[in-house]
């Protein structure tokens with residue numbers, strides 16, 4: 354058996370696939386716009402300076418330095434030709450193989466909310482998290498210089514979406530403002546800080562159990578988080594957010610955790626797409642009509658055991674990537690490809706210090722509080738790529754827990770750090786087009 358495979362995306366799905374293929378007589382080309390793998394579940398910790406970039410991003414060439422059959426290419430894929438199993442990179446280079454695996458992940462979905470694409474801060478990449486951290490530091494430094502800016506919403510953080518990402522971000526920012534900021538900025542009026550979570554639904558942690566909803570709600574409220582449920586975001590400006598009930602909040606930091614859709618390059622590939630613009634795949638993870646094209650992870654509607662689509666989770670991406678590799682090898686050997694069999698290990702979400710929820714295994718054995726907190730840390734340390742990262746994460750968490758200091762609180766995105774306090778722009782792309 355031998356063949357060649359192009360894998361688009363070095364996230365959980367792409368790495369799962371490439372790792373499995375690396376042990377076989379297959380030429381793998383792994384292409385990503387970044388030269389690193391990013392661990393999305395810890396992005397909110399990067400945004401709140403709990404961990405540093407090197408703790409959650411690992412160079413792809415380092416990941417595969419021992420796998421001679423895996424070639425890592427850094428480049429932006431701008432076009433996918435599924436019929437030819439070919440992709441085109443910005444600059445014109447093309448890459449093709451006997452098989453194509455689409456593992457390009459997701460991007461934020463702003464659902465056409467005016468101003469959101471321009472002014473909100475999404476949390477899907479290392480770059481997003483660095484921008485967020487720089488903005489947070491810009492706000493704190495501004496209030497440190499001029500406390501009156503609190504009246505302009507300088508200490509108001511609005512988080513759109515009360516799912517796992519929104520809850521984790523809310524817990525982390527609330528804790529940072531309450532416990533960490535007073536050490537670094539003595540005298541800052543943190544008692545006037547607000548973390549507001551907005552969601553159209555009526556529970557936090559949708560997808561988890563009712564007990565988890567109640568636990569997370571109580572815990573967030575105990576940390577002073579203002580939950581606005583049953584209401585959406587009508588508009589985001591550079592200095593405010595307007596809710597669908599007419600409420601307007603002054604803020605310079607709107608974090609978008611309000612939904613996602615498939616990566617942009619997927620939309621134009623002429624593939625069958627369904628919910629969230631994700632590629633619909635058959636049970637064996639191939640794309641209908643393209644026998645040698647697979648789609649996995651967040652870029653695909655990955656079918657579960659009962660045919661329903663599985664949620665966008667690291668475990669689904671990783672397992673579907675590995676399964677695609679198994680089927681690719683079966684295809685090269687002329688053997689039958691098997692339907693994807695997801696091994697459900699459960700779901701978990703961190704809320705704050707000693708507070709998390711975990712629903713373990715397919716039967717969802719539920720734990721809350723310090724035990725779930727410890728389980729969350731253990732599971733996420735294990736999932737990190739590379740021994741150095743695992744060790745570094747555990748040391749960083751231990752340091753953070755004990756010292757309440759954030760050595761990673763650095764400004765590296767000056768554009769996000771700088772705030773024009775006299776501006777309140779609401780211009781959206783739609784407005785721009787209308788004016789053209």
Ligand SMILES: Cc1cc2nc3c(=O)[nH]c(=O)nc-3n(C[C@H](O)[C@H](O)[C@H](O)COP(=O)(O)OP(=O)(O)OC[C@H]3O[C@@H](n4cnc5c(N)ncnc54)[C@H](O)[C@@H]3O)c2cc1C
Pocket residue numbers: 361362363364365366367384385386387389390391392393394395396397428429430431456457458459476477517518616617618649650651652665666667668670671701
């Ligand atoms: C903030 C956050 C927290 C999360 N927390 C958890 C959690 O606690 N537990 C959990 O199970 N899941 C969590 N998830 C979900 C989980 O991270 C995703 O389901 C998983 O990363 C999907 O893996 P993937 O490989 O499909 O996509 P990704 O990990 O997004 O990887 C896609 C890759 O494709 C690359 N790419 C995209 N487009 C192009 C292009 N045009 N050209 C070149 N490269 C491209 C990207 O750079 C990226 O490296 C979280 C997600 C987020 C955003």
